[in-house]
């Protein structure tokens with residue numbers, strides 16, 4: 001439909017139901033890499049599961065809620081960014097992300113998240129944006145830090161995974177603080 005250039009032959013585009021096969025193939029490359037760090041409902045195992053995720057986001061977007069965007073690198077879907085929460089009435093959103101391993105290390109997610117934050121905190125006039133990650137997810141926390149977010153708190157032993165519970169960090173940025181690091 002439309003694509004925003006992210007540099008390095010990469011682009012950001014809406015990730016929609018008609019991408020289900022492409023998304024399922026991408027998840028085959030990404031699944032074990034992302035499993036410890038993202039919500040279990042996002043790590044589906046087959047085409048039906050991938051399609052269900054895309055439909056869930058489409059339905060929430062229709063209600064001005066969550067939204068999902070893919071990152072394509074050289075024509076291949078390699079990851080994406082999303083509003084896991086988007087609440088215009090409360091003036092608040094939460095941004096999330098993932099990449100398959102081969103696409104890490106190029107700044108793609110930092111640039112893509114900056115696009116989302118420009119839109120949410122600028123165009124849409126939200127007051128604050130959050131970033132939630134497992135406290136031992138160093139690469140994810142580094143993205144939040146690169147975006148200029150502040151570590152606001154830790155929910156202790158919040159995140160169950162593989163028989164253990166992990167702390168979860170909450171990062172945040174206010175509209176009055178937001179400066180796109182790419183500009």
Ligand SMILES: CC(C)(COP(=O)(O)OP(=O)(O)OC[C@H]1O[C@@H](n2cnc3c(N)ncnc32)[C@H](O)[C@@H]1OP(=O)(O)O)[C@@H](O)C(=O)NCCC(=O)NCCS
Pocket residue numbers: 033034037038096097098099100103104105106107108109110111132133134137139140142143
């Ligand atoms: C979290 C995750 C998306 C971060 O990916 P990432 O590639 O480290 O993040 P970016 O795309 O922003 O790239 C930053 C890296 O590119 C490098 N880079 C290169 N050019 C860059 C640029 N122009 N701008 C910013 N960074 C750049 C940075 O130095 C950094 O690499 P380094 O950590 O080795 O120093 C990825 O590790 C992942 O998918 N993990 C599993 C799923 C997950 O944890 N999701 C988040 C749940 S909260």
